Amino acid sequence: MHDPYLTDEHQQLRAVVRDFAAREIEPFAAEWDRTHTFPTDTVLAMGELGLFGIPFPEPYGAGGDLTGLCVAIEEVARVDQSLAITLEAGVGLGAGPIARFGTDEQKERWLPDLCAGRALGGFGLTEPDAGSDAGGTRTTATLDGSAGEWVIDGEKAFITNSGTPITSLVTVTARTGPDEISTIVVPAGTPGFEVLPPYRKMGWHASDTHGLAFSGCRVPEDHLLGPRGRGFAQFLGILDEGRVAISALAVGVIQRCVDDAVAYATERHTFGRPIGSNQAVAFAIADMEVALHAARSLTYHAAWLRDQGRPFTHAAAIAKLQSTEAAVAATRTATQVFGGSGFMDETPVARHYRDAKILEIGEGTSEVQRLIISRGLGLPVR
Numbered sequence: 001m002h003d004p005y006l007t008d009e010h011q012q013l014r015a016v017v018r019d020f021a022a023r024e025i026e027p028f029a030a031e032w033d034r035t036h037t038f039p040t041d042t043v044l045a046m047g048e049l050g051l052f053g054i055p056f057p058e059p060y061g062a063g064g065d066l067t068g069l070c071v072a073i074e075e076v077a078r079v080d081q082s083l084a085i086t087l088e089a090g091v092g093l094g095a096g097p098i099a100r101f102g103t104d105e106q107k108e109r110w111l112p113d114l115c116a117g118r119a120l121g122g123f124g125l126t127e128p129d130a131g132s133d134a135g136g137t138r139t140t141a142t143l144d145g146s147a148g149e150w151v152i153d154g155e156k157a158f159i160t161n162s163g164t165p166i167t168s169l170v171t172v173t174a175r176t177g178p179d180e181i182s183t184i185v186v187p188a189g190t191p192g193f194e195v196l197p198p199y200r201k202m203g204w205h206a207s208d209t210h211g212l213a214f215s216g217c218r219v220p221e222d223h224l225l226g227p228r229g230r231g232f233a234q235f236l237g238i239l240d241e242g243r244v245a246i247s248a249l250a251v252g253v254i255q256r257c258v259d260d261a262v263a264y265a266t267e268r269h270t271f272g273r274p275i276g277s278n279q280a281v282a283f284a285i286a287d288m289e290v291a292l293h294a295a296r297s298l299t300y301h302a303a304w305l306r307d308q309g310r311p312f313t314h315a316a317a318i319a320k321l322q323s324t325e326a327a328v329a330a331t332r333t334a335t336q337v338f339g340g341s342g343f344m345d346e347t348p349v350a351r352h353y354r355d356a357k358i359l360e361i362g363e364g365t366s367e368v369q370r371l372i373i374s375r376g377l378g379l380p381v382r
Contacts, residue, residue: 005300010071013054013064017075020049029080032206033351036198039206040165043086046076047117052090056099060111065307066241070248070299077252078259081355082206084249085362089160090114092242094121097171097183101226101234106185113168122162124172124186124212125235128155134173134235139214141174141184149218150176150184152192156212163195163210170212173231181231185223192217203355240313241306242363243320247299250320250327250359253352254292257327257334260349261285264338281337288330295323314376321369324359331356 006014024042032039046052053061054069062068069091077084095114098106098121113119130136139154152174156162162170169187176182186193196211226234262285265276275281298319305312331353335342342349360366374381 003296003300005067005304006071010068013068014071014075016049017051017072018078020046021076021079025076025083026079029082029206030346030348030351032080032082034205034345036200036205038086038164038208039083042083043090043120043164043166044117046083046087050117051076051087052095052117053115055091056095056111056115060099060107060115065303066244067300067303067307070245070303073245073248074252074255077249078256080206081249081253081352082204084252085160085204085207086120088242088245088249089122090117090120092238092245093123093171094161094169096238096241097123097225097234098185100237101183101230103222105222106225110169110185119166119168120161120164121168122159122170122212123235123238124156124159124162124170126156126158128157128211131157135181135232137173137175137181139172139174141172141176141182143176143221144218147218148221150174150221150223152184152186152214152217152219154214156214158199159210159212161208162212163198164208167208171225172212172214173235176228176231180229182228183225183231183234184219185225186214186217186219190217190219202357203351204358239363240316243316243369244299244302244306244312246359246363247295247302247316247319247323250323250356251292251295251299253327253356253359254288254295254323254330256352257330257349258285258288258292261288261334261337264341275337284333284337288333291326291330295319295326298322314373317364317369317372317376320364321366321373324356325366327359328356 051072054064055066057063073084073088098110114121141150141152167188169185171183171185173181173183192215194213199209265281266274268275302312302315302319305315334349335353338349341347
């Protein structure tokens with residue numbers, strides 16, 4: 001389908017990623033889901049394909065853009081949301097903060113492996129008592145001037161890519177003074193940095209998610225990322241891009257629901273005819289197609305704004321809100337079209353149904369998106 005926001009290079013990238021996903025991810029996704037397995041070798045293969053370096057400038061990445069990353073995430077999400085969020089978080093939350101705010105030395109130290117997909121990074125923002133209220137961060141980082149080290153104490157929750165065999169670092173937000181939040185890079189294996197046992201989740205079973213604990217964790221002073229006290233502004237910028245990428249993930253989910261529902265409604269017969277000949281089924285699928293086009297347009301418009309250097313916070317919130325809620329609705333509709341078969345784990349729509357709910361929560365809940373949109377309209381909402 002022609003898309004005014006996609007170049008020929010973007011379309012070529014789509015074809016390459018779709019082929020890779022069909023060969024290297026889709027045949028194994030159900031088993032990874034069943035066994036809660038993080039497929040390290042497949043993630044490394046995604047790195048070899050260049051997916052983790054798409055939006056970053058040379059010499060670390062491919063010199064592409066957010067639109068290209070969205071194309072790749074969408075295609076991976078069509079077959080497996082767990083691998084799509086691994087890619088999204090590895091790029092946007094792992095390498096992204098260092099690429100945007102790091103010194104030349106920090107970039108040279110960490111970006112080569114992160115952008116090549118040889119290593120993953122996590123972003124420690126959420127805490128047990130501070131999720132959407134990021135300003136409620138309780139983790140602290142105290143500067144020990146005599147040792148030239150930050151001493152970090154606190155906890156983080158629900159951190160993606162934080163405990164994989166190839167995780168090399170986690171960037172954490174911490175209070176470094178009164179009314180001051182900063183971001184600090186903590187390498188994996190640092191004494192005092194503990195990766196807690198993996199969560200047992202409703203979905204995204206092949207995605208790596210852990211809580212983190214810091215107790216007297218010391219890192220060199222030069223692991224501060226960007227100016228001291230700029231952590232709040234930094235993670236707001238990171239989340240804007242992440243919301244567009246999550247929206248692209250949702251687009252991939254809706255596309256798969258449309259594809260599978262159309263195929264099943266054509267093949268499945270009742271009362272001597274395909275179930276798709278019934279208006280109740282056909283119209284439900286038609287509504288999914290409408291939602292798909294709206295979600296895709298909003299997503300790539302937001303990505304285009306970002307790539308053009310234009311303000312895109314408002315557009316990112318709109319895209320994420322519409323796309324993620326549409327994805328949850330699409331998985332429900334597709335499951336209904338499949339009937340009893342849709343309730344069985346071996347049916348992809350069942351996995352997408354379980355996986356999709358987190359899309360309305362991660363990187364800013366639907367309620368937070370509505371708050372951002374309201375404020376963008378000039379409303380005095382609190």
